Amino acid sequence: MPGEPDIATVAQAIGEPARAAMLLQLMDGGEHTARALAAVAGIAPSTASSHLRRLGEADLIEVTDAGRQRLHRLAGPAVAQLVEALAALAPPRLPDRFQPDPPAGPLLRARVCYGHLAGQLGVDLAVVLREDGVVGDLAPGETSVVRTFDHPVLAALGIGELPGAGPAVRACLDWSHGTVHLAGALGTALLTALLGAGWLRRRPRGRALRITETGRRRLGELGVG
Structure with a gap:
């Protein structure tokens, strides 16, 4: 019969600054080479391989072959939820040498959280859609349906x-x-549409997003932020 889950194995895999930095980068929902993740973590590519292997053994990441490259991604939404929950309890920043570019300010304003929008802009959109009855009041982790698509933000x-x-x-x-x-699907659709409309732009490194001048103007007109 199974006993209590072995959370120590997962905690030990995450509990190293370089591996934590890699997991945070993978929260962008994309696939990355070991070399790219090594650059984010500030370590040598040869060292990154052992760290990535450890994350794979803990079922936190998946690896696929793409020609001569090996691409790494989070193992699924449950891992992303775990990383986000840990971030809510964690000290405010990783050690300086593991900090991704750009600095914290843009990261707090708007960032990718495993395929959906997070940061102040993500929170502001959630507030507007909740207050206008598009979605209901939800506690973290709860799911729901979209009550209506008849809303200026969604239409725009x-x-x-x-x-x-x-x-x-x-x-x-x-x-x-x-x-x-x-x-969920709505969060993914919002991020995809915001990027497609040019209201948001991805930055060269890290998960932070740049709100464009067009985005600031249109979001302001729609009462967001």
């Missing part, structure tokens, strides 16, 4: 339906602001 971004797979809405705890932003 061309969001009128969502794919059927997975929850439509999931409340994700935002570590930087202590409240929830929107994950």
Whole structure:
């Protein structure tokens, strides 16, 4: 019969600054080479291999072959939720040599959280859509449906339906602001549409997003922020 889960194995895999930095980079929802993750963590590529192997053994990441490259990604949404929950409890910053570019300010304003939008902008959008009845009040981890697509923000971004797979809405705890932003299919659709409309831009490194001048103006007109 199974006993209590061995959370120490997962904790030990995460509990090293270089591996933590790699996991935070993988929270962008993308796939990265060992060399790219080594650069983020400030370590040599040869050293990165052993760290990535440890993360793989703990089932925190997955590896796929793409030609001559090996690409690494988070093992799934449950891992992303774990990393975000740990971030909510953690000290405010990794050691300086493991800090990704850009600095903390942009990261707190808008960032990618495993395929959806986080940071102040993600929280602001969640507040507007909740107050206007598009989604209900949700505690972290709870899921729901989209009550209506008849909303100026969704109309401006061309969001009128969502794919059927997975929850439509999931409340994700935002570590930087202590409240929830929107994950699930709606969260993914919002991030995709904001990037597609040019209201947000990805930065060269890290998860932080840049809000463009067009984005600031249009979001302001829609009462967001």
